[in-house]
Amino acid sequence: MRSLPPSVSSRRLRWFLALPKLGVVLLLAAVVTLLWLLHQNELEEERTSLIKDVLWLEQNLRFHLARSEEQLQQLASDLGSQPDRKRLFRIRASHMVKNNPDISQIAWFDAKRRVIDALPASTPADSGVEAFGPAATQKAFELAILLNKRIYSEPFFLSGNVAHFALVMPIYGDKEVTGMLVATHSLEDLLGNLVPWWFTEKYRVVVVDDNGAQYAAKSNVSGTPSLSYELPFDPPGHGLSFRVTSYQGAGNPLQRLLAGAILVLAAGVFWSLWIVRELMKKRSNAEQALRAEHALRSAMEDSLTVGMRARDLTGRIIYVNPAFCRMTGFTSAELVGRDPPMPYWIPEQLDETLELHQAVLDGKAPPDGFEITLQRKDGERFQALIYEAPLIDGNGQHTGWMASILDVTERRRAEELARQQQEKLQFTSRLVTMGEMASTLAHELNQPLAAIASYNTGCLNLLAAGAFDPQEIREALEKLGVQAQRAGRIIRRVHDFVRKSEPKRAPCSLAEIVDDCLGFIEAEARKRRVQLASDLPPLPPVLADHLMLEQVLLNLIRNGMDAMSATPAARRVLRISARRRAEEVVVSIADNGCGIAPEVRDKLFTAFFSTKPEGMGIGLSICRSIIEFHRGRLWVEDNSPAPGGSGTIFSFTLPLESA
Ligand code: ADP
Numbered sequence: 001m002r003s004l005p006p007s008v009s010s011r012r013l014r015w016f017l018a019l020p021k022l023g024v025v026l027l028l029a030a031v032v033t034l035l036w037l038l039h040q041n042e043l044e045e046e047r048t049s050l051i052k053d054v055l056w057l058e059q060n061l062r063f064h065l066a067r068s069e070e071q072l073q074q075l076a077s078d079l080g081s082q083p084d085r086k087r088l089f090r091i092r093a094s095h096m097v098k099n100n101p102d103i104s105q106i107a108w109f110d111a112k113r114r115v116i117d118a119l120p121a122s123t124p125a126d127s128g129v130e131a132f133g134p135a136a137t138q139k140a141f142e143l144a145i146l147l148n149k150r151i152y153s154e155p156f157f158l159s160g161n162v163a164h165f166a167l168v169m170p171i172y173g174d175k176e177v178t179g180m181l182v183a184t185h186s187l188e189d190l191l192g193n194l195v196p197w198w199f200t201e202k203y204r205v206v207v208v209d210d211n212g213a214q215y216a217a218k219s220n221v222s223g224t225p226s227l228s229y230e231l232p233f234d235p236p237g238h239g240l241s242f243r244v245t246s247y248q249g250a251g252n253p254l255q256r257l258l259a260g261a262i263l264v265l266a267a268g269v270f271w272s273l274w275i276v277r278e279l280m281k282k283r284s285n286a287e288q289a290l291r292a293e294h295a296l297r298s299a300m301e302d303s304l305t306v307g308m309r310a311r312d313l314t315g316r317i318i319y320v321n322p323a324f325c326r327m328t329g330f331t332s333a334e335l336v337g338r339d340p341p342m343p344y345w346i347p348e349q350l351d352e353t354l355e356l357h358q359a360v361l362d363g364k365a366p367p368d369g370f371e372i373t374l375q376r377k378d379g380e381r382f383q384a385l386i387y388e389a390p391l392i393d394g395n396g397q398h399t400g401w402m403a404s405i406l407d408v409t410e411r412r413r414a415e416e417l418a419r420q421q422q423e424k425l426q427f428t429s430r431l432v433t434m435g436e437m438a439s440t441l442a443h444e445l446n447q448p449l450a451a452i453a454s455y456n457t458g459c460l461n462l463l464a465a466g467a468f469d470p471q472e473i474r475e476a477l478e479k480l481g482v483q484a485q486r487a488g489r490i491i492r493r494v495h496d497f498v499r500k501s502e503p504k505r506a507p508c509s510l511a512e513i514v515d516d517c518l519g520f521i522e523a524e525a526r527k528r529r530v531q532l533a534s535d536l537p538p539l540p541p542v543l544a545d546h547l548m549l550e551q552v553l554l555n556l557i558r559n560g561m562d563a564m565s566a567t568p569a570a571r572r573v574l575r576i577s578a579r580r581r582a583e584e585v586v587v588s589i590a591d592n593g594c595g596i597a598p599e600v601r602d603k604l605f606t607a608f609f610s611t612k613p614e615g616m617g618i619g620l621s622i623c624r625s626i627i628e629f630h631r632g633r634l635w636v637e638d639n640s641p642a643p644g645g646s647g648t649i650f651s652f653t654l655p656l657e658s659a
Pocket of ligand 1: 593
């Protein structure tokens with residue numbers, strides 16, 4: 001698995017995470033802008049409709065006032081020209097007051113400002129002001145006289161704090177003003193009658209002056225004011241104006257619902273993005289851990305010196321590690337997917353290898369591993385030690401076979417070299433033994449040779465004397481022959497002993513080997529005045545190399561004799577015994593010698609350790625390796641029961657042939 005370097009992949013991941021967030025933010029911004037635009041549009045519409053409604057109201061009021069003004073003017077002109085003016089005033093004024101509920105009074109004054117008549121009559125007197133009316137009306141009156149035209153007064157408050165304004169209309173006689181008509185309008189009633197109900201459901205209408213003082217109001221709405229629009233209220237003028245304020249209703253519930261849904265959805269999207277981000281983070285962390293794990297595994301795999309090979313259940317290679325490739329010289333691509341025969345099998349051993357291969361597939365691979373010769377791509381052969389084990393996958397399924405392969409060529413070569421050296425050492429040790437025994441053997445050989453010579457001289461003498469008994473010569477010659485055979489046996493034994501041969505285990509009789517040894521060593525024992533005793537029960541044959549076993553026995557016997565050099569001659573007994581124990585034979589060589597000091601005991605079997613001035617110190621180490629080669633053990637014990645002193649028993653085991 002090759003993957004991107006971590007920095008590139010995490011940068012890309014950050015981009016992947018940032019893009020949807022950016023998208024959602026942009027979408028949200030677009031939606032908010034849209035909502036804002038809609039709201040603005042709505043406000044604009046509201047404003048337009050407010051202005052339209054205000055203009056309509058203003059026009060309505062203006063028309064109304066213009067109409068009342070016209071009626072009053074008509075009355076004024078009729079009062080200036082017609083007879084029976086009082087009656088006329090009554091009829092027309094009462095008619096006007098009835099049709100215009102906002103007119104609270106119409107009063108008729110003469111040129112000297114005296115009231116001629118008023119409808120309803122009681123009002124001016126009740127108002128508590130002087131007969132003529134409030135100051136504002138007087139001011140308008142004077143202005144009307146001055147300007148000779150109708151004048152609207154400033155607003156003023158009458159009883160009950162109700163705002164009014166008055167329209168002062170001059171009455172012309174022939175050429176001059178003969179009187180005045182004053183129509184007092186109630187602002188409250190004006191609004192109450194002229195502002196329709198639907199208008200008050202939407203707006204609050206207030207009449208204010210320049211200073212913001214409120215004169216009259218009409219409204220049925222409540223809530224928070226949103227938009228307001230002001231328009232001069234002229235007539236009556238004098239800085240009065242309408243202020244129409246629209247009130248925000250509950251708003252469009254669908255729109256609110258939509259906006260709410262958008263916000264909730266956006267929050268949801270953010271939330272899910274957050275979760276995705278967390279998940280991706282987790283995934284990225286897991287990926288990183290996996291990558292690290294993979295890198296570690298690859299590093300471990302690459303640094304392994306043991307070849308690894310996996311095969312599926314059919315025997316096809318599914319994996320090889322770099323060490324295996326190095327070992328065989330084939331690349332992974334050349335090996336993976338291959339079915340048997342494999343290219344690294346030895347061509348002339350194909351059948352055996354295939355058999356072994358099949359045994360592995362059948363689950364019969366030796367648990368301790370097996371050795372096989374394989375060949376590299378360049379044809380070089382090598383010795384491989386293979387351990388096979390079942391390949392179990394994560395689900396516990398047996399999916400194939402995993403092998404670890406060790407190139408043991410070098411090890412085997414070293415072992416072979418060591419074996420050869422050991423053999424050489426054994427041979428040397430035999431030569432050394434022989435050298436040490438040479439004088440004794442020469443002396444031993446001397447005896448039959450001297451006997452031969454004397455028999456020979458005797459025979460010659462008899463022949464020279466001429467008179468001889470042929471029987472006498474035969475006997476002498478027979479004895480000569482016996483001595484020659486004895487000499488020959490000694491020579492052969494020496495020859496056999498020093499002969500170089502391959503170790504070979506074969507069934508042989510222990511008694512025979514011991515006899516041979518005793519025959520060999522007898523002369524030396526005699527010379528050293530050591531008594532050799534053997535105690536061998538009849539035993540089944542042992543599986544051993546005759547010559548090697550002889551070497552061990554000779555070595556141990558000679559060591560025992562050496563140890564007894566200081567022992568009194570009477571006690572110089574060396575006992576060779578053997579006994580059967582289960583499926584093996586235990587052979588012991590016991591002496592009554594000096595024994596072994598504790599500090600020496602640990603080093604006994606170490607090569608080249610000797611306490612003797614002329615000793616080589618290789619005897620015991622060779623004995624041990626020979627016994628181990630025979631799958632036996634060699635050990636040492638104190639011969640404590642030996643009377644009058646210490647002694648040593650060397651024992652070794654040998655497996656019986658039947659074992
Ligand atoms: P070498 O006989 O050449 O010294 P060995 O390996 O045969 O070499 O013996 C090593 C040493 O073990 C001897 O030097 C001796 O000290 C001690 N040893 C061997 N056999 C006996 C024995 N039977 N009694 C006491 N010491 C012994």
